Amino acid sequence: MCFSGVSESAGVFLLNSSNGITEYFTGGRSLIVRCNMEIVIGLLLSSLSLYCDFTDAECPVISPARLVVKYGDPASSNCSSDTPVEMGWESTQGGTGLTDKEVKFLNWRVDSLTDWNNNPKCYTDGGQCLKQLDITVYKLPDSVSISYRKYPDPMAEGDQYQLQCHVQNIAPIERLRVTFYKVNPTGEQTELDTQQNSMDNIKTPVNGNYILNFTPSRDDDGAQLWCSAMLDLGPEGPKPPPVMKSDDLNIIVHYKPLITMSPERFSMSITEGDTLSLNCSAKGNPAPSYDWLLPQADPNTMEERSVVIITNMAKTHSGNYTCNARNPLGNSIWTVNVKVTAASCQAAGSAMVAVLFLQLIHWL
Numbered sequence: 001m002c003f004s005g006v007s008e009s010a011g012v013f014l015l016n017s018s019n020g021i022t023e024y025f026t027g028g029r030s031l032i033v034r035c036n037m038e039i040v041i042g043l044l045l046s047s048l049s050l051y052c053d054f055t056d057a058e059c060p061v062i063s064p065a066r067l068v069v070k071y072g073d074p075a076s077s078n079c080s081s082d083t084p085v086e087m088g089w090e091s092t093q094g095g096t097g098l099t100d101k102e103v104k105f106l107n108w109r110v111d112s113l114t115d116w117n118n119n120p121k122c123y124t125d126g127g128q129c130l131k132q133l134d135i136t137v138y139k140l141p142d143s144v145s146i147s148y149r150k151y152p153d154p155m156a157e158g159d160q161y162q163l164q165c166h167v168q169n170i171a172p173i174e175r176l177r178v179t180f181y182k183v184n185p186t187g188e189q190t191e192l193d194t195q196q197n198s199m200d201n202i203k204t205p206v207n208g209n210y211i212l213n214f215t216p217s218r219d220d221d222g223a224q225l226w227c228s229a230m231l232d233l234g235p236e237g238p239k240p241p242p243v244m245k246s247d248d249l250n251i252i253v254h255y256k257p258l259i260t261m262s263p264e265r266f267s268m269s270i271t272e273g274d275t276l277s278l279n280c281s282a283k284g285n286p287a288p289s290y291d292w293l294l295p296q297a298d299p300n301t302m303e304e305r306s307v308v309i310i311t312n313m314a315k316t317h318s319g320n321y322t323c324n325a326r327n328p329l330g331n332s333i334w335t336v337n338v339k340v341t342a343a344s345c346q347a348a349g350s351a352m353v354a355v356l357f358l359q360l361i362h363w364l
Contacts, residue, residue, distance in 0.1 A: 059129035060087055060122050066134040068237040071171070075113045077133050079122035080105035091120035098125060113137060116171065116203045136233060139205050141170040144229045146180075146246040155216055156329060157255035163212045165227035165246065171205040173197050177230045178210040183248075185222040192225075221253040221285055256330030257284030259323065267337040276310040280323030280334050288325040288332075295319025295338075315340045 060081040069075045075094075079087055084102035089095050094110040108120050113135075120133040149162040165178050180192040195210045210227070230243045259282040270276055282288045292308050295317060306325070310317060323334045 060085070060124060060131055062122055062131050062133050064236070066136075066236050068136045068138065068233045069113050071116075071137055071139045072112050072114060074109070074111050075135070076107060076109035077120070078105050078107050079131065081124075086125035087122060089120055089122055092118050094120065098123075108133070136172065136175075136237075137203065138175070138231055138233060138237075139169070139171045140231065140242055141229055141244055142168045144168075144227065144244045144246045146225060146227045146249050149211070154254045155251060157216060157218050157253055160213055160215045163214050163225060163227075163249075165210045165212070165229070167208040167210070167229045169205045169207060170229065170231070172203055173206050173208050174202065175232050175234075176208060177232055178208070178227055179230070180210075180212045180225065180227050182220070183224045183226075184219065216251065216253045218253060218255040218258075218283075218285075220251060221255070223251055223253075224248040225251060252285070254285050254329055257282040257288035257325040257327055257332045259325055259332045259334045261334050265335045265337070267339065269339045269341055270313050271341055272313060272315060272343050274313050276308075276313050276317070276338065278308045278321055278323070278336055280306045280308075280325065282306065282325035282332055284325065284327045284329070284332075286327050288327045291324040291326070293320075293322040293324070295321070313340050315342070 060079045063078050063080065065077075067075055067077060079089065081087065081104055084104050086099050086102055087106050088098040089106065089108045091108060092115050093113065094108050096106065096108070099106060106122070108122070116137050118135055118137070120135070122131045122133070123129065143166075145166045145168075147164055147166070149164050152159075152161050155161060163180065165180065167173075167176065167178065170176055174197060177194060177196050179194045182190045182192055184190070192214070193212050197208055197210075208229075214225070226246050226248050228243050228245045230241050231237070232241050259280060261279075261281060280290060280292075282290075290306050294308070296319075306323070308321065308323075318338060318340045321336045321338055325332045325334075
């Protein structure tokens with residue numbers, strides 16, 4: 001359909017019309033409209049048919065059409081046309097007036113780009129064509145830091161804590177990707193989470209805070225946490241994308257003791273007169289203290305932290321020996337059932353012979 005009776009309020013402007021060819025200007029471009037009219041008459045029907053062909057008028061081309069520029073760096077782009085025209089650049093920085101004569105290209109350039117909202121536009125005489133240069137101005141952050149939102153005192157296994165990565169004075173924040181990492185005591189690195197801000201159309205530098213919910217385990221004791229801020233500026237941006245890393249946050253995790261002996265309960269036999277030595281080893285933070293529950297008190301018993309020693313075992317020492325390793329977060333229990341058996345006759349006889357021999361030597 002042709003633009004018959006189009007008004008300027010619709011955003012379409014008539015430039016000229018002759019010989020069935022009409023030129024309009026709309027949306028920053030010229031449209032050439034060629035219309036042919038045919039009248040078709042039927043038996044009791046007549047209709048008016050219009051056949052229109054829309055063609056873009058020749059407009060300049062901007063190259064490159066998109067720029068990614070670090071704040072304060074130089075920037076430039078060319079506006080060119082296949083046929084000589086009068087053209088100019090409209091810009092808050094580096095703008096030019098309309099050229100005095102028809103040219104095929106016109107350069108836009110600034111030595112130091114400092115306008116966050118600069119949108120240079122190349123235009124031709126009469127405003128028939130208007131092309132905008134797409135510019136992204138970026139700034140790396142002043143600092144990146146990781147911290148607790150509320151300092152844990154202490155950090156305990158199984159509880160949830162909030163970590164925050166603070167990125168200061170960065171632009172544009174919508175292109176920022178923040179990643180949290182953990183490095184365990186063995187040096188293995190794990191990516192915990194990646195986040196991106198959804199704030200659109202903020203071109204000037206702002207601060208960003210990114211939150212991670214973290215639930216530590218005992219294996220995280222002595223680990224390090226850190227975060228990185230990466231500006232992903234697309235194919236026109238720097239390669240590789242610029243990344244800034246925070247300092248490491250060393251974490252100490254408190255957890256209840258866990259006795260490393262296995263199984264938790266087992267039985268053993270020992271001969272009368274022998275020495276019993278039991279070692280109850282547990283891992284916990286803070287370091288655990290130990291209590292022993294014995295079948296009976298005995299003057300031959302020595303308890304030193306995780307070890308219990310009983311010399312000259314007798315049948316009355318048979319029973320359960322229970323170790324209780326504890327710290328403020330909890331405890332762990334390990335039990336050994338000890339059965340004391342009588343010495344064999346051969347062993348008893350040999351012992352008697354040895355005693356008599358020693359007494360004989362003493363008499364002599």
